[in-house]
Amino acid sequence: MSNKEATARIKINKLLEAAGWRFFAEGDAPANIRLEPSVTLKSSDLDALGENFEKTSKGFIDFLLLDAKGFPLIVLEAKSEDKNPLVGKEQARKYAKSQNCRFVILSNGNLHYFWDLARGNPYLITSLPTPDSVTGYQQVTPNPQRLIEEVVNDDYIALTLRPHYQSDAAWRNVAERPGYIQANKLRFLRPYQLKAVHVLQQAVQEGKDRFLFEMATGTGKTLTAAAVIKLFLRSGNARRVLFLVDRLELEDQAKKAFAALLSADFQTVIYKENRDDWRRAEIVVTTVQSLLFNNKYQRLFSPTDFDLVISDEAHRSIGGNARAVFDYFIGYKLGLTATPRDYLRRFDGSNGRTRDPREAERRLLLDTYRTFGCENSQPTYRYSLLDGVKEGYLINPTVVDARTEITTELLSEAGYAVTLADDAGNDQEETYKQREFEKRFFSEATNQLFCKTFLENALRDPVSGEIGKSIIFAVSQHHAAKLAQILNQMADRMFPAKYQSDFAVQVTSQIQDAQQFTITFVNNNLLGSANFIPAYKTSKARVCVTVGMMTTGYDCPDILNLGLFRPIFSPTDFIQIKGRGTRKHNFLEQLFDDNLKDSITKPQKTAFKLFDFFANCEYFEEEFNYDEVLKLPKPQGKGSDNGGDTSPAGVDGAYEHLGNDLIASLKVEQITQEGMKIDRMFFEKFEDSVRDNATIAAAVEAGQWDRVIDYVNREIFDKPHEYYSLDKLRKAAAVDRRLTLREILEKVFGLIPRFKSRDELLEEEFAKFVADTKPEGTAAIPAIKTFFKAYATSDTVRGIIESGHFTDLATNPYFSTRDFKAVPAKYRAMIPDYIKDYVSLNQFAP
Incomplete structure (x- = not known):
């Protein structure tokens, strides 16, 4: 027997035992692993299994896994490590049929495939299923034909909400119909949403069980997902659905949406709120981070607990370690993403290729398409922002390109070199550079100029005439605090006695109740409501200043202004931020005085403004060539068409131009010898210090990694006594590769069992x-x-x-x-x- 054969045998034996299968009886529990009928096994033989284990005088030796009654349940075909387990596919099929088995596992100890002969093709799994999980899975016999033939029309969801709506008099009366739809909150699928469901049915007919919908922000991915969920549950092809989100705040949003759309037929719960009785629900919503925490998904769930897994913002919620959660469950898989496939085109990376944030995103997107079985990076269904605008469902922005001398200097190669790269955001060094970046270029006068330009040009609310609801994206939490203060000071002068420092609100992860702020802003009650017109419900606070909290999955359709008060180099971030304003809205829905409604001449939202102080739009829409090395707009200061004036722009010339030699101006702080002691105890003390920190622990469980990384860099690193730093922790961990801070923290909190070599x-x-x-x-x-x-x-x-x-x-x-x-x-x-x-x-x- 070769070493590869022996190693494979040992691994498979251990994996079976770890999953709860038994070679020998244990008390009252009989053995549930059997070899070929002619092969008997004694306890002393277990370690010797595999002497030329693939061949015997009677042919192949397979594992036959039995159910609780001793009947054949699964055939496990084992191969040596140097063989692809799929080579045993037909042999296993033949043996399974002879034993009346529906399930097959193909494994070489490293790669495992689970094959439901009633469904279709084998697909990769990350761990072997338990006996109970397969028995439960066996209770659902999928019938793809029923799913394919299910009639899905535009009223598929409306029929759940009100099954007999078509017979109601108010529906039959065309004049009363709009009011009837609104009063009963009926939701009808738009043509493109209906087409997405039909395309999925066609994909099932073609034998596929993984699907990816690429739908622009604002096109109703959740409503489309609700239709898919109903399709699977109603047709009997799923008994329970798992809906994965990547951020804590999206849990409640998803639960409320599904409850509003499907509660008449199916129950929706959030896992963390129903830990003991989640099995009674057909739809379970949770964050990927919650399942990863201390390997909860392996300890509390079986691979077959869910027959359909839907990943919202798929390129985020299955990235990195989260992929393990997604792959753990056996069943149909649907991914939802708003990121266009165009971001997949390769570019020359000979000049710092791995430092470019596009590279990490491109690789992540490719992996997403591969995960969902989309050949040649073609999603199962695509509906783009341009499609939505062309068909009248979405709005394109009106861009306000306002560059100053300083912001154009930031767009040089030197400026890019010190921004926070997405792929290296876990490094203390990069975070330090970000702080320097902010300190040297975002002077008080620069921020005043940004805010003044924004307020003088912002779209006004069509009903009250006040500044329209807005979101501004800042460089950092500190920068957000500065901007909010300046905006409140300016609003006090523009609108005397109307605001009491509640015009602008900082909404960042370190602000208490920040998550609730995002919700009350949508509900038009942030720091009060109806500030100008008593009968008009709109938020008193007009501007939320954030860093990253309100970028994805945030649905606030009455947003009229977005401010990019920072440079953006991530195509995904740019798409998501722009998407906050693309939804249409009727402002009369918020006005409760019928006498005033006739005076509102333009109540429909037909535009929104995108204030861009860093040429982001030009960069992404015009100069962002994915086939070339990163190129940025050139500065337009000296020598530009400005009448020969070379002085910096600003408010009364009040700010100082600091030049563009950024790296030369960085301050280097020398660490004393006291901080250079590297040993194993150093790492353990760091573990204790962050585990005991309630802020860090809560943010880790919520999956708020930006907040965690920022907090550790600011509050934990380079403090007296210990002088923790990322470089020291890497050395103390003694791993033969370069660890990221996120990996280290994942290990500390049990999200990964150890550092992989x-x-x-x-x-x-x-x-x-x-x-x-x-x-x-x-x-x-x-x-x-x-x-x-x-x-x-x-x-x-x-x-x-x-x-x-x-x-x-x-x-x-x-x-x-x-x-x-x-x-x-x-x-x-x-x-x-x-x-x-x-x-x-x-x-x-x-």
């Missing part, structure tokens, strides 16, 4: 590659793996392969000419492309 990560990435590409034959797999690992970890090897100077491999100690020749020609080209698309090289850095 460099080689473990490589093995995982290669396993994904094998699962996706399914190499033919097995003889070349060792050579392919060697090339895969060398290309992913060695700058030298990548340089040789990219330049085509293959003779240099002759002197390369890590990957030789002989190694390269052993790789089939097909994979010499495939592996570099695959790694560029799907593998983050940062995780392998020493």
